[in-house]
Amino acid sequence: MIDDQTVNAFDAAAGCGARLRQAREAAGLSLEAVGKDLRMPVQVVKSLEAEQWDRLGAPVFVRGQLRSYARLLRVDLGDALEQAHIGPVVPPQLVSHTHTPRARRIAESLGRRALYVGITAVLAVPVWFATRGHFDTGSSTPNTASLDVIPAAVPVTGGNEPANPATAAPATAAPASQPSAPYLASLTPVPRPAASAATPAATGGTLSLQFKGDSWVDISGPDGATVEKALIKSGESRSFSPGQVARMVLGNASAVEVQQGGAIVDLSPYQRANVARFTVSSDGSVAPVSH
Template identity: 75%
Template structure:
């Protein structure tokens, strides 16, 4: 019976050690009086390389006098803490304006997001039109080869949206030109 009790106590001591040792290692900084503050970092960014001091003789590039003068200190490692808090991001670029320059007469049918007509007319050569995102949803251009469409200053190639010199495209909510979906 005594051997049985000793066996149980040994089992309890073993289980306690398995549970207590990892907890002790995780919190020993608190017991030593050193409470490192955790760092947070975005997982989208690769941290800069940590400088490593050479450990062996012959691998040091510095003079022996400099090595002897500098005390060797162990860098303190601070843990990274995972967080669900949002990481500050760069502000999104300003919404893209849609500009149209007419080098020849062209008819247009421009519809807004609500389906209503924004402009439906024959526009003469030399005229321009400018729209902000959210103002235009669908565009149909007759004589499309005489119209230069620019999105935030960049010329939009109308070829993918053009058939028989009529271009049809949609403008997304952020202002980019996309094909018409039926």
């Protein structure tokens, strides 16, 4: 450090850098010692003495470094600091970002909405195409039918009896103008009566069938030939004399009333899953099918 009288020895016409260098040399300080005291790199101290302001950054930093250097050496730069071509200290211009023009807000809102619509379309369209088939098939209420009732368009034989296409086809053919609708089958089992509850078989007389619901039948004669094999509609009836038929299979048996000689025959001993199978002897008596 130097005393106050050292300043009087400096040339008043010298610039800021020259005055600082002369004061440092008069005080016997090296560049390293000044950089250590000011906590500045030695290169910055050299640039201050050489007045290389463009290497030191913004004017506000250059002026601050010069004042720190002058305080260390007790040098009054005076007018030299004002006359130095450092550049004015311009305060930063503050730009308000809190106000957004109304047109910009509207444009941003429309842009966000358009983005949402686009994303929704990208996600919804594939889902709609994937589920379109389910919507189309689910628009009509499906028909339901019990497994005990054989649909008219599907000739099915009961038990182990072989189907006879020659006799079944005319009775089961569906009109070509009416498309067949899908059926939902009910798997609910029909309770079977106990074997001990079987009633004695009816004997003698004409065997008559009254159909109170659609029923698929397979009726065979004593020689094994098919007497009738078809889907009989509700409201129809059939009558057979003794010795005309030998075996019967009745689908949807709960909708068929069987009478033997004017007496109603209980089909529960011969019924399984709403399908009744029984034999008819030559005298007209009804008996279970023997296996």
